[in-house]
Amino acid sequence: MEKQNKSAMADGRTLVKLVYFSANGDNCEESRDGSIVVRSGCSVLQGRLCFAKFETRKIDDCLEFIRFNILQHSGVHQHPNGTARDKLSIKATGGGAFKFADLFNEKLGILFDKEDEMHCLVGGVNFLLKTVPREAFTYLDGQKEFVQIDHNDLYPYLLVNIGSGVSMIKVDGDGKYERISGTSLGGGTFLGLGKLLTKCKSFDELLELSHHGNNRVIDMLVGDIYGGTDYSKIGLSSTAIASSFGKAISDGKELEDYQPEDVARSLLRMISNNIGQIAYLNALRFGLKRIFFGGFFIRGHEYTMDTISVAVHFWSRGEAKAMFLRHEGFLGALGAFASYKDQSHNNDLESQHHTVQRAILNCSGDNFRHIPVAGNLNEGETIECSINLV
Numbered sequence: 064m065e066k067q068n069k070s071a072m073a074d075g076r077t078l079v080k081l082v083y084f085s086a087n088g089d090n091c092e093e094s095r096d097g098s099i100v101v102r103s104g105c106s107v108l109q110g111r112l113c114f115a116k117f118e119t120r121k122i123d124d125c126l127e128f129i130r131f132n133i134l135q136h137s138g139v140h141q142h143p144n145g146t147a148r149d150k151l152s153i154k155a156t157g158g159g160a161f162k163f164a165d166l167f168n169e170k171l172g173i174l175f176d177k178e179d180e181m182h183c184l185v186g187g188v189n190f191l192l193k194t195v196p197r198e199a200f201t202y203l204d205g206q207k208e209f210v211q212i213d214h215n216d217l218y219p220y221l222l223v224n225i226g227s228g229v230s231m232i233k234v235d236g237d238g239k240y241e242r243i244s245g246t247s248l249g250g251g252t253f254l255g256l257g258k259l260l261t262k263c264k265s266f267d268e269l270l271e272l273s274h275h276g277n278n279r280v281i282d283m284l285v286g287d288i289y290g291g292t293d294y295s296k297i298g299l300s301s302t303a304i305a306s307s308f309g310k311a312i313s314d315g316k317e318l319e320d321y322q323p324e325d326v327a328r329s330l331l332r333m334i335s336n337n338i339g340q341i342a343y344l345n346a347l348r349f350g351l352k353r354i355f356f357g358g359f360f361i362r363g364h365e366y367t368m369d370t371i372s373v374a375v376h377f378w379s380r381g382e383a384k385a386m387f388l389r390h391e392g393f394l395g396a397l398g399a400f401a402s403y404k405d406q407s408h409n410n411d412l413e414s415q416h417h418t419v420q421r422a423i424l425n426c427s428g429d430n431f432r433h434i435p436v437a438g439n440l441n442e443g444e445t446i447e448c449s450i451n452l453v
């Protein structure tokens with residue numbers, strides 16, 4: 064395995080997300096004790112931002128990952144019991160920052176430096192939009208199109224983060240934002256109801272089911288109400304959903320009589336449509352033309368993105384566009400990473416092999432300089448970047 068330089072951020076309620084910087088081997092050399100040192104004279108550290116996620120209920124896997132892939136490879140001295148001898152502080156945001164603080168301290172000797180969740184979400188999106196080319200894209204009718212971001216014309220925009228619940232944030236600049244709305248019908252609702260209704264065991268299974276289902280079996284369409292015809296006077300086509308799950312009222316069927324695939328499809332459509340609609344109405348409220356959707360609910364799933372896009376398109380009569388982000392699930396963790404402030408006076412960091420650590424701890428969002436790379440960044444989720452040593 065290549066050398067990994069530490070810097071990790073935890074996040075999340077359903078999922079714990081990590082972002083860490085991994086320096087390229089040629090920036091650094093390994094000392095006799097296995098720790099990483101920066102070559103003298105090196106003022107910019109080149110490497111990659113790496114991403115990892117773990118289900119919250121499998122937090123032990125996350126601890127092991129950090130122990131073996133980040134701590135051991137970055138020169139943090141460890142006690143025989145596996146905890147770090149030097150206390151390492153990492154940025155943490157979201158519910159996990161509170162829930163797991165004691166656990167991380169106890170098991171890894173890691174202290175959480177807590178950051179506000181909304182602040183981190185916004186910081187993460189701004190970082191991505193400003194530094195990573197081909198980060199934002201639209202998705203409609205099976206077509207994915209990257210959006211060219213004009214840095215001078217980025218704000219204002221609406222950020223819709225679909226995690227367990229949904230937060231809608233109007234972003235006016237770096238650190239300038241207002242949470243203007245939200246809905247409790249989010250990714251948690253999809254997964255929670257999905258588990259109850261289909262007996263599926265995981266999010267992936269539920270998504271896979273939805274992929275093979277047909278929502279028209281359960282959803283009541285406009286055509287079902289009006290004898291197969293459109294209600295053109297009010298702009299509703301016969302195929303528009305008049306009432307999600309509406310057919311179940313009068314079908315005379317029990318839950319077992321429906322295919323889990325169809326139930327999953329209706330559920331996904333209901334949640335995605337609803338979020339798309341509320342997002343658009345909020346964009347309208349504040350005259351926002353651009354809406355970026357993030358959060359792990361989306362997971363790059365084509366049908367989810369298509370449904371959200373159609374909802375935004377339908378309600379805005381083509382005026383507004385839904386945009387998605389390639390690193391959609393790591394917004395908070397990325398924002399936490401980008402929030403590192405100058406901590407060079409931390410006297411605990413004394414020896415040479417901590418230079419990398421100190422350098423990373425000292426980096427701020429502005430110190431990132433993206434190095435464009437050839438190839439498809441979609442496949443590996445890493446982002447090539449360099450960090451200025453200060």
Ligand SMILES: Nc1ncnc2c1ncn2[C@@H]1O[C@H](COP(=O)(O)OP(=O)(O)O)[C@@H](O)[C@H]1O
Nearest residue numbers: 075076077078226227250251254266358359360
């Ligand atoms: N592997 C997964 N396990 C559970 N939920 C997942 C998974 N992948 C995507 N999801 C969806 O993502 C949602 C959580 O999104 P996330 O952005 O991580 O928010 P949170 O910070 O609330 O955990 C879940 O409610 C679910 O809909």
Ligand SMILES: CC(C)(COP(=O)(O)O)[C@@H](O)C(=O)NCCC(=O)O
Nearest residue numbers: 076226227228229230244245246247
């Ligand atoms: C409380 C939360 C900010 C937590 O974030 P999450 O873990 O869901 O990403 C979010 O679930 C939310 O905004 N819920 C909707 C609450 C409401 O406006 O009705």
